[in-house]
Each structure stands twice: as structure tokens, then as C-alpha cells.
Amino acid sequence: MCFFTHQYYRTVQTTRLSIIGLGLIGGSIALAVRRSVKHCKIYGYDKSLLARSRARREKIVDHVASSAGHCASQADLIVIATPLGAARSIFEAIAPDLPDETVVTDVCSTKRSIVDMASALLPNRGRRFVGSHPMFGSERSGIAAADSALVAGCRCILTPTRQTDASAVRMVKAFWRSIGLNPVLMSPGEHDRVLAKASHLPQALATLLMSQQTSASMKVSGKGLFDTTRLAGSNPHLWAEILLDNAEHIAAELRRSAKQTARLADMIRAGDEAGVRRSLQAGRKNRARLESRV
Amino acid sequence: MCFFTHQYYRTVQTTRLSIIGLGLIGGSIALAVRRSVKHCKIYGYDKSLLARSRARREKIVDHVASSAGHCASQADLIVIATPLGAARSIFEAIAPDLPDETVVTDVCSTKRSIVDMASALLPNRGRRFVGSHPMFGSERSGIAAADSALVAGCRCILTPTRQTDASAVRMVKAFWRSIGLNPVLMSPGEHDRVLAKASHLPQALATLLMSQQTSASMKVSGKGLFDTTRLAGSNPHLWAEILLDNAEHIAAELRRSAKQTARLADMIRAGDEAGVRRSLQAGRKNRARLESRV
Numbered sequence: 071m072c073f074f075t076h077q078y079y080r081t082v083q084t085t086r087l088s089i090i091g092l093g094l095i096g097g098s099i100a101l102a103v104r105r106s107v108k109h110c111k112i113y114g115y116d117k118s119l120l121a122r123s124r125a126r127r128e129k130i131v132d133h134v135a136s137s138a139g140h141c142a143s144q145a146d147l148i149v150i151a152t153p154l155g156a157a158r159s160i161f162e163a164i165a166p167d168l169p170d171e172t173v174v175t176d177v178c179s180t181k182r183s184i185v186d187m188a189s190a191l192l193p194n195r196g197r198r199f200v201g202s203h204p205m206f207g208s209e210r211s212g213i214a215a216a217d218s219a220l221v222a223g224c225r226c227i228l229t230p231t232r233q234t235d236a237s238a239v240r241m242v243k244a245f246w247r248s249i250g251l252n253p254v255l256m257s258p259g260e261h262d263r264v265l266a267k268a269s270h271l272p273q274a275l276a277t278l279l280m281s282q283q284t285s286a287s288m289k290v291s292g293k294g295l296f297d298t299t300r301l302a303g304s305n306p307h308l309w310a311e312i313l314l315d316n317a318e319h320i321a322a323e324l325r326r327s328a329k330q331t332a333r334l335a336d337m338i339r340a341g342d343e344a345g346v347r348r349s350l351q352a353g354r355k356n357r358a359r360l361e362s363r364v
Numbered sequence: 365m366c367f368f369t370h371q372y373y374r375t376v377q378t379t380r381l382s383i384i385g386l387g388l389i390g391g392s393i394a395l396a397v398r399r400s401v402k403h404c405k406i407y408g409y410d411k412s413l414l415a416r417s418r419a420r421r422e423k424i425v426d427h428v429a430s431s432a433g434h435c436a437s438q439a440d441l442i443v444i445a446t447p448l449g450a451a452r453s454i455f456e457a458i459a460p461d462l463p464d465e466t467v468v469t470d471v472c473s474t475k476r477s478i479v480d481m482a483s484a485l486l487p488n489r490g491r492r493f494v495g496s497h498p499m500f501g502s503e504r505s506g507i508a509a510a511d512s513a514l515v516a517g518c519r520c521i522l523t524p525t526r527q528t529d530a531s532a533v534r535m536v537k538a539f540w541r542s543i544g545l546n547p548v549l550m551s552p553g554e555h556d557r558v559l560a561k562a563s564h565l566p567q568a569l570a571t572l573l574m575s576q577q578t579s580a581s582m583k584v585s586g587k588g589l590f591d592t593t594r595l596a597g598s599n600p601h602l603w604a605e606i607l608l609d610n611a612e613h614i615a616a617e618l619r620r621s622a623k624q625t626a627r628l629a630d631m632i633r634a635g636d637e638a639g640v641r642r643s644l645q646a647g648r649k650n651r652a653r654l655e656s657r658v
Contacts, residue, residue: 277647353571
């Protein structure tokens with residue numbers, strides 16, 4: 071499959087894809103493109119020499135560039151796959167030589183701030199930038215953990231605004247589809263609000279639950295604790311950045327969670343069996359709904 | 365392997381094992397005994413006619429008894445595999461005809477109250493009762509979900525007291541070992557305290573996290589929420605019983621959890637990046653310790 075159909079891109083035979091940031095996400099995207107997309111030449115860049123060497127040695131990309139600007143300047147599509155904290159400097163590095171037609175997307179877990187940053191820093195107020203959040207990943211990180219199998223079948227949220235070119239949205243949609251992701255459209259604000267609940271809250275709670283454990287409790291724990299806290303293995307720097315970037319929504323979700331946790335404690339101490347059962351039943355009902363979607 | 369060695373049980377060639385309660389746990393134990401233990405005749409009883417029929421039809425046990433008392437009266441070892449709420453009536457049903465030498469154990473997730481109940485209701489103040497908590501299970505329930513593969517390699521906590529016969533402890537230890545469980549000894553109080561943190565807290569938090577979700581958030585959720593909330597599928601009746609039976613310890617853990625959740629919300633709202641990162645790092649550090657034990 072080639073994600074540039076001649077319908078919106080007549081002149082290019084081989085698509086030039088640039089991936090800036092060759093970690094778990096960028097590397098997995100490169101491997102998935104390798105596996106599923108024909109006629110696509112992948113340029114890659116990472117500020118880490120180790121990641122660049124590995125990408126070159128294992129032929130994860132076709133060509134390793136020496137700078138972000140260089141990686142971007144010849145591309146039809148650029149995927150910024152760095153943590154959010156690096157995005158500003160990447161935008162600044164690629165903006166001067168960015169061809170007018172080049173489409174830019176990203177993979178960040180929060181969307182409001184990066185969409186704003188793109189309008190401020192990219193040419194034409196970021197009309198060719200389409201925010202993306204491909205919903206795959208793992209508690210691991212780095213190019214060594216990259217795996218094309220992580221990608222297929224996952225959702226990818228796209229967050230175009232009224233200013234975004236429709237052709238850019240079509241191209242980014244087609245790109246994610248070409249590697250097996252299912253595109254869903256949403257506004258940046260709506261994305262950050264629902265993701266606070268669906269993704270950032272589980273991440274924070276799994277980590278707090280793990281930090282509450284002791285040597286004695288871990289010694290007797292079973293599969294329940296193990297599965298419930300898998301996310302606690304994630305990169306704390308990356309996640310501190312995400313939680314702070316989406317501060318308002320996440321703080322609200324955490325407060326809600328703290329309140330209902332304290333309420334359950336009260337019911338348990340009061341011996342309110344019906345209340346405790348109702349509370350557990352509400353969770354089980356939602357769990358059944360979640361499972362029926364899978 | 366036969367778990368009755370002649371060292372402590374000279375006269376019986378074939379061990380008579382009674383399992384009262386043929387649900388996920390009792391059924392899995394029966395299947396594991398079938399697979400790993402020679403010279404063991406399994407008697408089973410469940411108050412549900414459906415469970416009894418299934419156990420008979422699928423030959424999960426050798427003989428299905430018509431009452432708990434009948435199931436117990438000829439046994440060398442009795443495993444009470446019912447929920448905690450049914451334990452009192454089981455003790456009352458088996459006590460009158462319980463042979464002096466018969467050893468009784470259970471599988472309940474809390475131990476203080478069942479150990480007390482056994483001393484009050486079984487002959488000789490429960491000297492031949494050894495509380496057990498085999499640490500396997502699943503969010504599913506019922507004999508249809510029974511699976512011998514759930515059992516092997518898991519821990520089994522035994523909670524004898526000063527009053528418990530040493531020979532009974534040895535027999536119960538040997539029994540769990542014979543089906544691949546690793547026995548660990550602990551006092552009933554210590555068990556309930558550490559399990560509140562290691563097992564009951566994850567159960568409660570996974571369920572609350574799930575109940576906080578909405579249609580919109582579930583629509584965009586990924587593997588993170590799915591894995592973190594697996595336990596929310598568990599039986600609410602069973603778990604309400606466990607949480608209330610271990611009320612003091614669990615309420616304390618839940619309060620601690622509510623406090624640290626609120627504290628993280630405060631740090632996020634205050635933009636305290638170092639504090640947020642420290643909090644996430646504490647969880648990651650414990651997660652690494654947990655993984656190194658597996």
C-alpha cells in the first residue's frame with residue numbers, strides 16, 4: 071500500500087517520510103512502514119548518537135540524517151516522534167527550510183499545547199500541521215524496544231482545527247491507516263479532556279499504587295498487583311511532562327478519584343455492605359462495557 | 365506424587381480429599397490434584413446443583429456428595445473452597461461427624477475471622493484447622509472457569525496459630541506443594557495486614573478507576589486502561605465480603621491512597637515538576653523491585 075495516492079499527490083512516486091525522534095514510538099512507526107508500505111523512503115533523526123547508530127545498523131530507516139532540519143527539508147511527510155518537551159526546538163529547527171507542501175504530524179500524548187505551538191512556529195500558521203496521538207506504546211522506551219507489532223489495530227486520534235488544510239488531514243489519515251492504525255477525529259481540547267480520564271489517570275494511579283507497596287506486601291503479591299501496576303514501569307520524565315502539560319484535566323480527575331477512594335474507605339469502615347457492593351458493581355458494569363468493545 | 369507420606373500417615377494408601385465449594389478455586393484445585401497427585405480420591409460438594417452436575421459430568425471430582433457433612437465425614441483432608449460468607453454454615457455442617465484425625469483447610473482471602481471461626485466451631489478448638497490462602501485466581505468465577513493451569517507456581521500463605529497441630533500444618537503444606545503451590549507461613553493478623561495492601565487495595569482501586577470512566581473515555585482508551593482495570597471484572601458480592609471482613613486494614617490503605625492521590629493533584633496544579641517526577645519515580649522503583657522478584 072502507498073499512502074500517497076495520486077488523487078492528492080500527483081508528482082511523487084516514492085514518498086519521502088521523515089521521522090524525527092527514533093525511540094519506542096518513532097522506531098515502531100518506521101518498522102511498521104517498512105513492513106506495510108511500498109514506495110516509501112524513510113529518513114530518520116534522533117539527537118542520541120546511540121539511537122541513530124542502532125537505526126542505521128538495523129536498517130530501521132533508509133537514511134539517518136545529521137540534524138532535524140536536514141531530516142525534514144526533503145520530506146513529503148514529517149512525523150515528530152519526540153517527547154513533548156523537545157517539540158519546540160524541533161519546530162524551530164525545521165521551520166526555516168520547510169517546503170510549503172510538506173505535511174507535519176506528531177505523536178504526543180497531549181494535543182492542545184503542541185497544536186498551539188505549531189500555529190505559532192510553523193509556516194502559514196501551521197496549516198499543514200495535523201496533531202496525532204497514535205494510541206500504542208508500552209511501559210518500555212527507546213529504539214531497542216521498538217516493535218511493529220505494537221502498532222496494528224490501535225486507534226490514532228487526529229486533532230485538526232478549523233485552520234488545518236483538509237488535504238493535510240487526508241494525507242495524515244491515509245498514512246496512519248497504511249500502517250494499520252484506525253484514525254478518529256477530535257478537537258485538541260476534547261482529546262486532552264477524555265485522555266486525562268482514559269489514559270493519564272490510569273498511568274498516575276498505577277504508579278501511586280505501586281509506590282504504596284512495601285517489601286512485605288510485594289513478597290505476598292500475585293498477578294493482580296502485577297497487572298494493575300504494569301504502567302508504573304513507564305518513564306517518569308516523559309510522564310511528568312504529560313501530566314503537567316494536561317494539568318487542569320488531570321488534577322480534576324485525580325481529585326475525583328481521591329474523593330471516591332475516601333468515600334469507599336468510609337463505607338467499609340461503617341460496614342455499609344450495600345454501598346460497597348454498589349460501588350464495586352459500578353466498576354464491573356463499566357468493565358463489561360469496555361470488554362465488549364474490544 | 366502423593367502428599368500423604370507414610371511418615372505422618374501410615375495406614376491410608378489412597379488419600380481421601382474433600383473439596384467443599386466447586387467454583388473457580390475449588391474446581392481448579394480438583395483439576396490440579398487430578399493432574400499431579402496419585403492415589404487421591406476426590407469428593408466434591410457444592411450447594412449449586414449446576415456446579416455439582418458439571419463436576420460429575422466432566423469428572424472434575426471422583427464422587428459428588430449430597431451434602432457438605434456427607435462430603436466431609438470420610439475425608440483425610442477437607443478443603444473449604446466457598447466464599448467466606450458460607451464458611452460458618454459449612455463449619456457447622458461438618459463439625460458433628462468430623463473424624464478426630466481429619467485436617468481442615470480453606471482458601472479464603474482473609475484469615476483472621478475464619479481462623480477464629482474454626483477455633484469456635486470445630487472439634488478440639490480447631491487444632492486440626494490450618495488457614496490457607498492459595499494466591500491464584502482470576503477475575504472470572506464459577507466451575508466453568510476452573511483451570512489447573514492457574515495453580516502452578518503461585519504462593520500459598522498458611523496461617524497456623526500456636527494452637528494448631530504441627531502434623532496438620534505439615535499435611536496442608538505437603539498438599540499445596542503437591543499441586544505446585546509454594547507455601548509461606550504467616551500469622552492470620554499479619555496476613556490480613558499485608559494482603560490489604562498487596563491484593564485488596566489493587567482490587568478496590570482498579571474497580572474505582574473503572575467506575576470513573578465514561579462512554580467517551582472508554583471509546584479512546586487503550587491497553588493501559590484495559591490492563592489496569594482487569595480486576596474490576598471480579599465478583600462484587602465476593603469482594604464486598606472480603607473488603608468488609610478486612611475493614612480496618614483496607615480502610616487505612618484506601619485513606620492513604622486517597623491522600624497521596626490528592627497530593628499528586630496538588631503538585632500537578634502547582635506545576636511542581638520535581639515533585640511530580642519524584643512521585644512517579646517512587647512507583648517505578650518499586651515496580652522494578654516487583655519485576656525482579658518474578
